[in-house]
Each structure stands twice: as structure tokens, then as C-alpha cells.
Amino acid sequence: MSQEEKKQKPINFRDVSICEATIQMLEKAAKDGVETAFTRAAEMKPCPIGADSACCKHCFMGPCRLNSKDPYAKTGICGATIDTIAARNFARMVASGAAAHTDHGMSMLDVFREVVNGRIKDYQIKDETKLRNVAASIGIEVEGRETMDIAKDLYEELERTYTQVEGEIPFAKRVPPKTLETWHKLGIVPRGAMREIMEIMHRTHIGVDQEYNNIVKQCSRTALSDGWGGSMVATELSDILFGTPKPIVAGVNMGYLKEDEVNIIVHGHEPNLFESMISSVNDPANIEKAKAAGAKGINLLGMCCSGAEVLGRHGIPHAGNFMSTEAVIVTGAVDAMAVDVQCIMQALSKLSECYGTRFFTTNPRAKIDGATHIEFHEHTPRECTDKIVEMAVNRFQNRTARIEIPNRRDLGIHGFSHEYVNYMLGGKFRGSYTPLNENIINGRIRGVAGVVGCTNIRVKHDYVHVECVKELIKNNVLVVQTGCSQISLAKAGLMKPDAAVLAGDGLREVCETVGMPPVLSLGSCVDNSRILIACAEMVRTGGLGDSIADLPVAGAAPEYMSEKAISIGHYFVASGVYTIFGVTFPSIEGTKFHKLLFEGLEEQGLGKWDFAVDPIEMAHKMIAHIDKKRMALGIMG
Ligand code: XCC
Numbered sequence: 001m002s003q004e005e006k007k008q009k010p011i012n013f014r015d016v017s018i019c020e021a022t023i024q025m026l027e028k029a030a031k032d033g034v035e036t037a038f039t040r041a042a043e044m045k046p047c048p049i050g051a052d053s054a055c056c057k058h059c060f061m062g063p064c065r066l067n068s069k070d071p072y073a074k075t076g077i078c079g080a081t082i083d084t085i086a087a088r089n090f091a092r093m094v095a096s097g098a099a100a101h102t103d104h105g106m107s108m109l110d111v112f113r114e115v116v117n118g119r120i121k122d123y124q125i126k127d128e129t130k131l132r133n134v135a136a137s138i139g140i141e142v143e144g145r146e147t148m149d150i151a152k153d154l155y156e157e158l159e160r161t162y163t164q165v166e167g168e169i170p171f172a173k174r175v176p177p178k179t180l181e182t183w184h185k186l187g188i189v190p191r192g193a194m195r196e197i198m199e200i201m202h203r204t205h206i207g208v209d210q211e212y213n214n215i216v217k218q219c220s221r222t223a224l225s226d227g228w229g230g231s232m233v234a235t236e237l238s239d240i241l242f243g244t245p246k247p248i249v250a251g252v253n254m255g256y257l258k259e260d261e262v263n264i265i266v267h268g269h270e271p272n273l274f275e276s277m278i279s280s281v282n283d284p285a286n287i288e289k290a291k292a293a294g295a296k297g298i299n300l301l302g303m304c305c306s307g308a309e310v311l312g313r314h315g316i317p318h319a320g321n322f323m324s325t326e327a328v329i330v331t332g333a334v335d336a337m338a339v340d341v342q343c344i345m346q347a348l349s350k351l352s353e354c355y356g357t358r359f360f361t362t363n364p365r366a367k368i369d370g371a372t373h374i375e376f377h378e379h380t381p382r383e384c385t386d387k388i389v390e391m392a393v394n395r396f397q398n399r400t401a402r403i404e405i406p407n408r409r410d411l412g413i414h415g416f417s418h419e420y421v422n423y424m425l426g427g428k429f430r431g432s433y434t435p436l437n438e439n440i441i442n443g444r445i446r447g448v449a450g451v452v453g454c455t456n457i458r459v460k461h462d463y464v465h466v467e468c469v470k471e472l473i474k475n476n477v478l479v480v481q482t483g484c485s486q487i488s489l490a491k492a493g494l495m496k497p498d499a500a501v502l503a504g505d506g507l508r509e510v511c512e513t514v515g516m517p518p519v520l521s522l523g524s525c526v527d528n529s530r531i532l533i534a535c536a537e538m539v540r541t542g543g544l545g546d547s548i549a550d551l552p553v554a555g556a557a558p559e560y561m562s563e564k565a566i567s568i569g570h571y572f573v574a575s576g577v578y579t580i581f582g583v584t585f586p587s588i589e590g591t592k593f594h595k596l597l598f599e600g601l602e603e604q605g606l607g608k609w610d611f612a613v614d615p616i617e618m619a620h621k622m623i624a625h626i627d628k629k630r631m632a633l634g635i636m637g
Helices: 003-007 020-032 037-043 082-116 128-138 147-163 170-174 177-184 191-203 210-244 271-283 286-292 304-314 322-330 347-355 381-397 418-424 434-441 463-474 482-492 496-502 505-514 528-541 563-575 592-603 613-632
Strands: 246-251 262-267 298-303 317-321 338-339 359-360 412-413 447-451 477-481 519-521 553-557 578-582 609-611
Touching: 003 037, 020 304, 037 271, 082 147, 082 191, 082 210, 082 563, 128 170, 128 298, 128 412, 128 447, 147 170, 147 210, 170 210, 170 434, 177 210, 177 246, 177 286, 191 210, 210 271, 210 528, 210 563, 210 592, 246 298, 246 317, 262 271, 262 304, 262 381, 271 298, 271 304, 271 381, 286 298, 286 381, 286 592, 298 304, 298 359, 298 613, 304 482, 317 322, 317 482, 322 347, 338 347, 338 381, 338 477, 338 496, 359 381, 412 482, 412 519, 412 563, 418 528, 434 447, 434 528, 447 463, 447 613, 463 482, 463 496, 463 613, 477 482, 477 505, 477 592, 477 613, 482 519, 482 578, 496 505, 528 553, 553 563, 553 613, 563 578, 563 592, 578 613, 592 609
Parallel strands: 262 298, 262 338, 298 317, 338 359, 447 477, 447 553, 477 519, 553 578, 578 609
Antiparallel strands: 246 412
């Protein structure tokens, strides 16, 4: 087949996604003659050298490519070996991912400070109990004190997560003592996120750290400053400011767009933009404007992690995950899309233009060519979101695009915070993880798996998540989820209590007794910190070993695509969790660096990395690890 014929071969969209709404919209896009990531991916094969992380471009003597059969046959011009090159590349991914989460956490900290000192009036402290609990967990005196006094102290403490140059980040106090002891022994307790990220960037410069073990040590320290630092600050402060999620019935999929209403989508990551948009769309004056324009009302939906946060926190419908962000524009029904930071494809700008959707950037960190920038300021948040509503109403009035809304709506239960898991499974032990641990010890629940992360064009969209999770619950593994992955499973109907019929007998019994689904939706990607806390609680409750590394738990990111996922994966590994990724892994099997990640770290008392593309194989690797831990705990039977 000639190159030209290959190019023209139409894509069967059923081969690239299992999401019916996305498939329908990709077909529409093809008819409309517009390109999407799915068509671009067919034209652009990934670079195999880059995929193996065997390319170094840290200086301008290169780029150097170590693409021989034997990765040790060559070195870079400076003599850097494959281990140094792959470790340095990996370290920079961790640094970038950790920076994204910690900067997000920093924005929440900024809002919190301004709320506490009274300069921000549009947000308040919504969950005082959580404020007190978080403060107490890091040693702040709470008894008999005013909320605002505690909040001031909490701000001061949490700021250290970022700026501290010596010592340990505040949430290190929440780490189980045995796990912390391992970190002390290895010298990987984070000091402050800024320092750790800066140090990675320094150490990976040409001619600095050229010993892969030492580089990986700094990867661990930096990744931990994300998981137990920036991400945890983001989650805890968002709960304090906007409310801790409790289970709520909410809808996912594009069928929640409404042809006769003004449709606004918020896509990105930071909840402050979304919270202000909620306030704007509920303002009677704005609703009146929409009605005057002929709309029945204003319909607000989320996407990606912004959407995942408010799905569980407020029950606002979610239009789709990362690989559906273009498809949703193709409906023609989106009047405005407002974005802030992370996972926003540049292509959305041009695509929005094709369909007449108004596309807005709002964060000074993230402007996009062709987008209208309306800057969001947390002191006057409504100025930005009211303006976007106004522009959306205007677009509604002047709609020209043909509208086609896929008729898919999936209801499920979302919003399982770690606090709620505690409460839900509590029974007579309400307020403790005892029943969860007991069910694990008696074998009804084999273990717990966190299945999280992105969707990625390089594998069949949603498919790997869904099949992996189904296999896990069938084998009595309780699944907790965050990010785009939970949207895949919500669309597959697994977040309903009646999905318990798909679970093995033991897990099914627990789910039916409690009335919970076998797959629990925990929120956005920074909310992976909820899983860390749940792990710490399981250790503290007792009966399952002394450290996180002893627990019969596992993690997976079956369709990951972002550097943030690498940072998340590595903080789980450094916390003691077996973590398996799909798609591709940035190292060459058999190299010393690869062996360190896949075997050596576990020997040091941490978790380990693993890799599989096939969802069933992935699930069984996780189950094998869970069984290994059960065996070690003497609870196999
Ligand atoms: Fe982004 Fe957070 Fe990945 Fe989804 S899961 S593609 S990082 S939106 Ni977080």
C-alpha cells in the first residue's frame, strides 16, 4: 500500500474507542471534515527512541540517540550511559508532574490565605470539621480555639510544604511510622516542594548527577513532595473551602448537554474557577439574560479533573474525559468552554472556531493561540465567570453549527472521600477502618486497587480501564478511582450499587450489605492523596502490617499520558505501593535503571513499578501482588 493510500484509509472509530458518544462525534467530525487527535495520531507514529527514553537533549552537543540493539553499546557524546539518560529523563518528568500538582496546590493555598485574612469574600471556609481534623493531624492545637485562629496556623504550616528548605514537609506527620522510617533510612523525606523540584532540575543538567541510583532517590523525594505535599494540600484545602465530598448521584456523558439551554463547560484542574462559575450560572440575573436570549436556562458541565472535583462535590454532570474533550466540541452544542490549567489540548482552540464555540483561557499560566483570554482573579472571581456566561449566551443566540448531542447519559454514585469510606464501612465501628481491614483479613475483600489516570490515544480509549477494573472486582478486589479513569468506569455503569453483581462473591456481599458500588469514585488526580490517607488509615487500624508496603493493595494507570501520571506513579511506589502502568514505559527492559524501578526499589522497602498493556494481564499482575502481600501477612485462605 502506498503512503498516500495509507493516509486516506478511513479510521474505524470503533477500533479506537469504546465510548459510544465519542465514536458518534468522531464520525461527525469526519463528515464535517475536521481533524481530531484520533486522526492526527493515525498520521503520527510515536518515535521509538523517545518512547524508550533513549534520547538525550539536555545539552547542545546532541541530541544523542542510544538506539543500538545493545543499549550499552553506545553512550552520549559526554559519555552518559543509557541508565543516566533514562534516569535523567524520568526525573524531569517527575519534576514537571510534581510542579503541576504543587503549583495547583499553591493556588489553593493562595485562596485559603486570602479567605483567612478576610481579603477574599467570594469563598468561605465551608467545612470547619475538616479544617480542625487536618490541623490536628499535623499537630496544631485545636481544642477550645476559634476556627479562624486554627486556620491561620494551618496556613503557616502548609506554606512550608512549598517553601521550606530544611526539615520535613508537614504532612510527613501523617505517614505511618514504619514507612517514614524507611524514608529516613533512604534520605527521601521531602523538605519542601520548591527545593526538591529545583534540585532535580539542577541534578539533571549536563555534567551533574550521573549515577542512576542517586537520581532516582531525588525522584522519590520530589514525587513524595507531590503526593504528601502539593497534591494533599490541594485536596485538603479544596475540601475545607468548597466542602468535603459525600456520595451523590450524578451523571456522566455528553447526553447531559441540552440543546435548548446555554451550555457551558469548564475544563482543566483548579476548583476555584469552577466554584465561581457555579455561582455565576445560578445568579438569577444571568439566568434572566439566558432566557431573554431564548434559552430555557444555563446548563453547566465539567470535563477532566475540574469536572471530576465538582462531580463528587456538587453532583454537576461530567461531559467526558481527556480523549473526549475534542468530541464534545463537535456536538456543536457547547456555547462556551472555559479552561484553566493542564490537559487542555491546543487543538481545542481551532476546533472551537470550526463549531462557533467560544473558547476561553482564564489562567495567566496558560494562554492558547486563538483563545480569548479573560483572566480569573480570585479576589474578584465573578468578573471572569460572569463575562464568560455573557459570551456564552451571545453564542447561544447566534448558533450556526449543526447540533448533534449523543443520547448517552450514565448515572452513578460519586464523591467517596476517605472520610466517607471511613463512615460508610464503619457500622458499629463508625469512624474507623476496622470493618474494611476485617473484610480484607477474612478474605471477603481480597485487597484494594487504585485505578486512576488519563486516557490515551495510543490505546483503545476507555477500554483498558474498563476491562482491568472489571477483572479486579470479579476477583474480589475493591477498586478506588480518580481522574479520567473513573469517568471511563462511570460510563460503563460500574459506579452504581447494582454493579455489585459483577463482583466476586465476597466483594459482592460487602457491597450489598453496605449498599455501595464495587468501584468508588474519589475525585480528581490531586485527590489521589485521598488514597494515600486511606492507606495510612489501613495501616493505623492494624492487622495488615506496619507499613504501606505491607498492605494488600496495588495501583494502576492503564491509559496514562501525562508527566503528572509519572509523578503520581512514583509517589505511590515511594510510599510502598505496587504500581503498574500501561501504554508504554519510558525505559529499556534489562537496563540497570529499569531493574531499579521494577525490582530494586522494592528490595529497599518501597513499592515497585510494573508494566503491561493488556488489561487482563494488568489486573492479574495486581492480584498476584495482592496475594503475595496476603501471604506475607498470613491471611491467605
Ligand atoms: Fe489529565 Fe487530570 Fe490525566 Fe485526565 S487523568 S488526562 S492528567 S485530567 Ni488526572
